[in-house]
Amino acid sequence: MPTRILVIEDEQPLLEEIIEWLRFEGFEPLAASSGHEGVKLALESVPDLIVSDVMMPGMDGYQVLRKLRSVPTTASIPLIFLTAKSDRLDIRYGMELGADDYITKPFNRIELLNAVHTRIQRQGTLKEQAESDLQHLRRTLIYSLPHELHTPLTGVLGIGEMLVTEADTLTASEVREMGEIVVVSGNRLHHLIKNYLLYAQIELISADPERLQRIREAMLQHPEEIIENAALQVAQQHHRMNALNFKITAGAVHISENDLDKIISELVENAFKFSKPPAPVVIEAGKVGSVYRIRVIDQGWGMTPEQIAQVGAYMQFDRTLHEQQGVGLGLHLVERLTKLYDGHLEINSVPGQGTEVCVTLPST
Secondary structure, eight states: OOOEEEEEOSOHHHHHHHHHHHHHTTOEEEEESSHHHHHHHHHHHOOSEEEEESOOSSSOHHHHHHHHHTSTTTTTOOEEEEESOOOHHHHHHHHHHTOOEEEESSOOHHHHHHHHHHHHHHHHHHHHHHHHHHHHHHHHHHHHHHHHHHHHHHHHHHHHHHHHHSTTTOOHHHHHHHHHHHHHHHHHHHHHHHHHHHHHHHHHHHTOHHHHHHHTTOOBSOOHHHHHHHHHHHHHHTTOGGGEEEEEOOOOBSSOHHHHHHHHHHHHHHHHHTSOTTOOEEEEEEEETTEEEEEEEEOSSOOOHHHHHTOOTTOOSSHHHHTOOSOSHHHHHHHHHHHHTTOEEEEEEETTTEEEEEEEEEOO
16 A cells, blocks of 8 residues: 655645655645645645645645644654744744754755655654564563463462362461461462453544544642652551652543552552562642642662663563562553553653652643
């Protein structure tokens, strides 16, 4: 299937010339003579690349770019600007909006085609990397998930068998101890299944532009209480209530209550999992400019740059050394939830000193 390229240009002779160049090169060109027409055609056809003039009456190129970047189906389409403006500030403004390249008028056929081929090749590389990541996830899922489900289930079944075969000889304290083991194993299994189902749900939403758009409209005006309650609940489970240090300021954030609760719970869970008492865990949250930033800081084992780069579903780090429980899905869920709301996750860590996880989400 030929690569589809949308050209938006209000100068009809230039538009026809570019279309002819692209068709001769083997592409499938689409033509629009105004910004409004270009946006409509982009939403209908979803091209592989867009080439757009900047200075157009009605809707200029910058407005076209802002509109397309706000719609999930067209948000990632690479866009090349055509402009008679060569001022650095104008170019910088376009790049900040999300433009991928600039071609200054007048230009020739070779200049345009070189820019087009470069962007298409880069987009292809990104798609290959995404497919590679997906294949890696599938492989780790196939090999790791059955083991992680089997481990707590074995504990539950083993205790159950002992209760059946040795019920007459067990003391009350032994039964109580076995019951505690069953509860721990059951909770671990329950948590794993919930995380796996959430991960599957996130993937389905990410592939549905309409659902994704609705999800991103969620807004919490006062997230402070949700953050504190989620963190305190995890701390109570770990018997480390005194370890939490909150630094939270007011600010609205685009996210649902359940998803924010999940992000905080998983981040604090990881902070406790990778640090020993009485090491403190700091939770900072609040509006910074146009975004809402959450930082969870621990003084635990830390991670190497290689481990940070490999953060993903079902990834274990130093499991035999630290007896790490769970499959490492929690941190990946935080990353996927953050991306679901068009946010960003950043991890900074020093082995032996601690880790800082920063989640940035859209605000008002």
